[in-house]
Amino acid sequence: MGSGKRNLTMAAVAVVCAMTVLGAPVTAYASQSIPTEPTPSPTPTPSASGSSGTASPDSTPVTNEELEAVRLKLEGLYHDAAVATDAYNAAEEKADKQSAEIVDLAHEIVEGQEKLDTLQDLIGAAARAQYRGGGLPPEVRLWLSENPQDFLEGADRLRQGQLATKGLLAEMTKTQQDLEQYSKDASARWEKLEANRKAKEKAKKKIKKQIAAAEELEAQLEDDERERLAQLEEEAAQESQAAWLDSGILDEINGRATEQGKKAVKYATDQMGKPYEWGAEGPETYDCSGLTSQAWAAAGRTIPRTSQEQWRQLRHIDIQDMRPGDLIIYNSDASHVAMYIGDGSVIHAPRPGRTVTIAGAGTMRILGVVRPDA
Structure with a gap:
């Protein structure tokens, strides 16, 4: 062999x-x-x-x-x-x-x-x-x-x-x-x-x-x-x-980011290329929910630390109503989260061995969308 x-x-x-x-x-x-x-x-x-x-x-x-x-x-x-x-x-x-x-x-x-x-x-x-x-x-x-x-x-x-x-x-x-x-x-x-x-x-x-x-x-x-x-x-x-x-979903998504949402997106995109590390909240390494929670903290909004609690506690919205800064929760157990940045894309910390990167919002199994700001 x-x-x-x-x-x-x-x-x-x-x-x-x-x-x-x-x-x-x-x-x-x-x-x-x-x-x-x-x-x-x-x-x-x-x-x-x-x-x-x-x-x-x-x-x-x-x-x-x-x-x-x-x-x-x-x-x-x-x-x-x-x-x-x-x-x-x-x-x-x-x-x-x-x-x-x-x-x-x-x-x-x-x-x-x-x-x-x-x-x-x-x-x-x-x-x-x-x-x-x-x-x-x-x-x-x-x-x-x-x-x-x-x-x-x-x-x-x-x-x-x-x-x-x-x-x-x-x-x-x-x-x-x-x-x-x-x-x-x-x-x-x-x-x-x-x-x-x-x-x-x-x-x-x-x-x-x-x-x-x-x-x-x-x-x-x-x-x-x-x-x-x-x-x-x-x-x-x-x-x-x-x-x-x-599915034509992108034709229906036209929400505009709030000022807080813009700040959260900027913080997240500024972390591009930094390594994934489980349990990390920055500033040098992040896990998926560490990135999203810190991005919204930088925008002046405290949100739950974990993707599961973000899914449980934050307001759910229809996917066609999402706007940049909203969080997309993935998998049936809400075990992953990414931030929507517009044009059908998200930024996230994927997994060990990867870095903070931009990906298509539909590349993983979407559970739903939550909104941190009003």
Whole structure:
């Protein structure tokens, strides 16, 4: 068997092993993306000279059908990595929020304890004053007083002091209750924070395994096979875009960008050529939702961090009504997002190994469109 065939066989075996380790795909779409034809039998590992990136003269050419199977497997692996990246980003966002809440609660506890100490001092002083003035019955103190008016005024102040003391006691009780609640809330948030940290680590491991499996699969290909694979990817994208445009949809899309939308588009296009990195929000690297969220932050609008939350929380609009700056959400699980920039094109951070680039809006499976601004 030629080195091209051997390498492709190794690639298929590597993917099967990777998928066995990783478990079933996250979504139905991911499982559909991976062909179900029987896996070729393992073959001996080629020597270093046999995997140098140049096919030997007697090698059997790898067919386009076989490369298409590799393309679909890669698509499935990177899709699952994108799903795991969204889970990682969501856990990170929640952890950051919970950490800030814990800090706020800590401040509340400190302030509450200081307030409680002050109230206890005031109540102690009031009690001592009442004790010093409360040794004789009121009628005896009136009889002994040289100035009855002074006595009556003093009695009135005593009553006011007693009422104030009751108020201090009530406030102290409420402060103690508040402190207990703050402590319970802080404990609950610590538990959630720990759970989100574990979720982040789990997602991180899943991302790394999926990307490693994809990179290993690509590494098994010869140079000419990689070129043909890239050509197949481009052809598949062009076919999808052509089918989308043939529907006549572009004739219906004529929305004009708002000032905020223009700012978001400018920010995104200024990032052209920067590498994709999962979990990244710039300024040097981005993942898909990191790019869109930062672009809109630059335009003065805070939007959710992940593509799934962008789909869930932002206003949905009909695709024919979209305008530059709107976000197109892709795949049935909302695992990818791109920004519409007009003329049927989007800018996005595609996947590991790629850079921020412009692509046809219809090159991927569109779930829907959301609008960050009013």
